[in-house]
Amino acid sequence: MSICAAVAVVLTAAERHRLKKMAYGHKTPHQARQRAAVVLLAARGRGNARIAAETHLHVDTVRTWRGRFAHGGLPALADRKRSGRPARFTPVQVAEAKALACQLPAETGVPLSRWSCPELAAELTARGITDSVSVSTVRRWLLEDAVKPWQYRSWIFIRDPDFRAKAQRVLDLYARMFEGVPLGRDEYVVSSDEKTSVQARCRCHPTLAPGQARAMRVNHEYGRGGALAYLAANDVHQAKVLGRCEPTAGIVPFMNLVTQVMTTEPYASAKRIFWVVDNGSSHRGKRAIDRLASRFPNAIMVHTPVHASWMNQIEIFFSIVQRKVVSPNDCTNLDQVRDRLRAFEDRYKATAQPFQWKFTTTDLDDLLARLDRHTTADRQEISSAAQTT
Structure with missing residues (x-):
């Protein structure tokens, strides 16, 4: 009985290079590596039986892939299309x-x-x-289609009629501009606000440190040790934070923070200090602007638009405080909370860098244009629905 001779395999330089990458590549699928190894050994003149012994494959498998490559080249090493099970859903x-x-x-x-x-x-x-x-x-x-109906995001519609002007004013200050004129070296931009209701929570059982394959454990039950307000001001361009703890938030605590900052160098001798604040009750409206100017003539209060506290960079610092200091909280009294906040300020100042604020006036215009398109479409939809009914 005659025995069929093995099909001869001759490789070009490009095919050899490609097959070697397949055979020795760490990210190549296992089956593709086996097929490439079969072809490379066949190109060296090895017989099917010897290749099967070296690759630990059945001789029929070696014969199949050797023949496929000889007749179809590299594309023939891929799996053929399978019809699969018929679709159940239309x-x-x-x-x-x-x-x-x-x-x-x-x-x-x-x-x-x-x-x-x-x-x-x-x-x-x-x-x-x-x-x-x-x-x-x-x-x-x-x-x-990346549809995730179980997720949701909250949003709030712009209600401030002067949103564009107020937002541009704040964004210009972050870019060291005011009314089209660059700020000088002795002019500073300070972002400030208060973080209310920072509680002292004394856990009923001590907090356990993390260990091997075990997260830190914090007891759910706690005793309330009171609450305080943490007020802070951040120099936007120097990453210098000054903060203080007060029993509550309000006009007097906020002015205490202002006094603390404005009596500290280099702000005490600065030409102008721009205070970026939101529309909270302790620094809202024209009265707050006049109150600040009468106390410190070189201080200028700049409000963010209504419902746009995200433009106030101090909120980024407060989010860091929340993650690194406040949560989880295991303090027996408010004195421990005060000491920890002061210590964190010192730690933060040692390594802090200015926040990389990337939202510019161009981004603002794009945002307002998108909102305008949405509101226009909503009005048209409401109008057409009213006409239909």
């Missing part, structure tokens, strides 16, 4: 499932605040869109 059913996920449950008569994959799977079956569908299938459908 494209219309998939589209209806995605359309349902993009609707608010309340609008469809379902008493839910938001959809989850199990709820969607049950609703699709209840409505007769599908006979039965698994939760993983629904999740896979939504993943195709």
Whole structure:
């Protein structure tokens, strides 16, 4: 009985280089590495039996991939397309499932605040869109279009009629500009606010330090040791923070913070100090501007737009304090809270860098343009609905 000779394999330089990358690449799939190794050994004149012994493959497998490469080259080493199991759900059913996920449950008569994959799977079956569908299938459908109805983001609409002018004024100060003129070296921009209700929480059991394969453990029950307000002012361009603790927030505590900053160099002898504040009750409106100017003539109060405290950079510092100092809190009394906040200020000043503020007036114009398009579309939709009814 005649034995078929092994198919001869001849490689070009480019094919050899590509096959070596496949055979020795750390990120190459295991099957692709085996096939590349078979072809490389075949190109060296090895027989199928010897290749099978070296690669620990069956000789029929070696013969198959050797023959495929000899007739089809590198593309022949890829898996052939398989028909697979016939689709169980039609494209219309998939589209209806995605359309349902993009609707608010309340609008469809379902008493839910938001959809989850199990709820969607049950609703699709209840409505007769599908006979039965698994939760993983629904999740896979939504993943195709990155639809995540279980997530939500809150937002607030712009109500300040002078939003553009006020926002530009603050953004210009962050860029060291005021009314179109660059700030001088003896002019500073200070961002300030208060963090209210910083509590002293004495845990009923001591906090346990983290260990191997164990997170830090904080007892859920605690005794209340009182609360205080933490007021802080941040030099936007020098990353210099000055803060103080007060029993409560208000006009007097805020002016105490202002006095603390304005009597400290280099602010005491500065030409102008711009105080960026939000519209909180302790520094709201024209009265607060006049109060500050009468006390310190070189101080100018600049308000962020209404409901735009995110423009106040001190909020970034407060978020750092919240993560690194306040939460979790295990202090027996307010004195420990005060000491920890003061110590953190010193630690922060030693390594702090100015925040990389990237939101510019150009970004502001783009934001307002997008909001204008949305409001225009909403008005048109409301108008057309009113005409229809």
